Amino acid sequence: MDDSRIIELYWERSENAINETAKKYSKYCRYISYNILHNNEDVEECVNDTYLRTWNAIPPKNPNCLATFLGKITRNLSLDKYKQYTAEKRGSGQTELALSELEDCIPARSDVEQVIDEQILVKAINGFLEALPKIKRIIFVRRYWYLSSIKEIAGEYGMGENKAKSMLFRTRNELKKYLEKEGFTL
Amino acid sequence: MKSEKLLYTIGMIDEGIIKEANPINTARPARKHTWLRALMPVAACAAIALLAIFALPQVNRIPIDDGLVADGNGNPIIIGQQSGAIYHDIDIAQIIRQPFSDKLKYGFWFEQKLMMMAKNETGIDINNGVIWEEQKFTKNDVESSLSILIVDPILPEGDYTTSQSVLVDAATKKITAYRTTYYYFDRNTKEFQNSFSIFYFTENNFNAEEIKMMQNVSETGGEIQISDFVSPADVHVKMPHVNKLVFLQNGAGIVIEAEADVVVDGSNIDKEKSLERFKETNGQLISLMKSICKASFN
Numbered sequence: 001m002d003d004s005r006i007i008e009l010y011w012e013r014s015e016n017a018i019n020e021t022a023k024k025y026s027k028y029c030r031y032i033s034y035n036i037l038h039n040n041e042d043v044e045e046c047v048n049d050t051y052l053r054t055w056n057a058i059p060p061k062n063p064n065c066l067a068t069f070l071g072k073i074t075r076n077l078s079l080d081k082y083k084q085y086t087a088e089k090r091g092s093g094q095t096e097l098a099l100s101e102l103e104d105c106i107p108a109r110s111d112v113e114q115v116i117d118e119q120i121l122v123k124a125i126n127g128f129l130e131a132l133p134k135i136k137r138i139i140f141v142r143r144y145w146y147l148s149s150i151k152e153i154a155g156e157y158g159m160g161e162n163k164a165k166s167m168l169f170r171t172r173n174e175l176k177k178y179l180e181k182e183g184f185t186l
Numbered sequence: 187m188k189s190e191k192l193l194y195t196i197g198m199i200d201e202g203i204i205k206e207a208n209p210i211n212t213a214r215p216a217r218k219h220t221w222l223r224a225l226m227p228v229a230a231c232a233a234i235a236l237l238a239i240f241a242l243p244q245v246n247r248i249p250i251d252d253g254l255v256a257d258g259n260g261n262p263i264i265i266g267q268q269s270g271a272i273y274h275d276i277d278i279a280q281i282i283r284q285p286f287s288d289k290l291k292y293g294f295w296f297e298q299k300l301m302m303m304a305k306n307e308t309g310i311d312i313n314n315g316v317i318w319e320e321q322k323f324t325k326n327d328v329e330s331s332l333s334i335l336i337v338d339p340i341l342p343e344g345d346y347t348t349s350q351s352v353l354v355d356a357a358t359k360k361i362t363a364y365r366t367t368y369y370y371f372d373r374n375t376k377e378f379q380n381s382f383s384i385f386y387f388t389e390n391n392f393n394a395e396e397i398k399m400m401q402n403v404s405e406t407g408g409e410i411q412i413s414d415f416v417s418p419a420d421v422h423v424k425m426p427h428v429n430k431l432v433f434l435q436n437g438a439g440i441v442i443e444a445e446a447d448v449v450v451d452g453s454n455i456d457k458e459k460s461l462e463r464f465k466e467t468n469g470q471l472i473s474l475m476k477s478i479c480k481a482s483f484n
Binding site: 016 | 205208298313
């Protein structure tokens, strides 16, 4: 079933909307959630919560792209659950690594969280990513949006893990410089 | 943590950028290294030699019928007998469908109808307490789960791929029905032509009376009778071409639902060719059902 029809089902308040969403996107949502949580039970819970959130969000929302709409919800729910994990000291998976890698991108002298508006930062990151060569952009998004492992990314794009790591390292440095240049500094 | 903030912020980037990197739909084969390519002829020779030594003597002993694809455990996945039918291992998302925006009532498709007819003993409101989940299964899975004997259908000629799902009770996780859909498409253009969904279930998990009312395939004295196709209720405006055959025997149910797309010439619908395809689809649907029923009675 195509996305527009599935969204129509939500608008019609047909319970089959969730069924069709699950049929088409459960694999996608599970992939995102599993990369963060590495725990099947929690993944299942996050994916089911994603359907419920979607049911509550549409209407009034009318997403342009259902996949990324669902993906964003799954990712946020999974990251939230991951926070619980770390609080309970039972976290695992790619999130910890991704977080530590991204630490270097943030200008270090002040607390950016308090200084910059979130939306402006998003816009800046969008601008940065759009300017990147396609392969670098995709690999960055795979790593830091989908939380895919370096091994998986390297395998899928036919490169060694070291090459993938160094490409990500360079991109992170470029992002750091870009953010500083755009005024998100220190 | 600042990196955590950034990770959340990256979560809000443009949809187009996220979509571009979608690992599920855009999976691409890994580029082969040059040195690996150079070794390929050697590897191929070695593989042939190993095949000759170890595998070929076993071929006649593989207990799988012609036309069945084995899963990772060597069990055959139900894809029927393929006289002239060619299976392709492709994602159904690659098959191009005709866009249609017709409003179809819930229950139009048999998979929805079956959900509506499920005996809901759990009290769960959503989807009548049941849900279809994508899941591969084998002929043995169906037979042992539903305690029925099933026969592989003789598939229509053409290029096709399949998808499978099971109807699961949300509370108990018990599987109450199985569905395999065979999608036929044009090999060159990937354009969808028609599809046949075969459902297996037992009456006791559903509203048996309602299903009996839908039955339009019966057997008397070894003769198979097919009455008119079941007309879907509550259909309005233009609808896709869909027909169902419903066969019940000894508490077991087999339903085959066929769907066909119109034939489009440029931006116009070719009415004559479309009707021809619908007629052919109906014929294939009847042959499919007969291939299952006849074998059941022999």
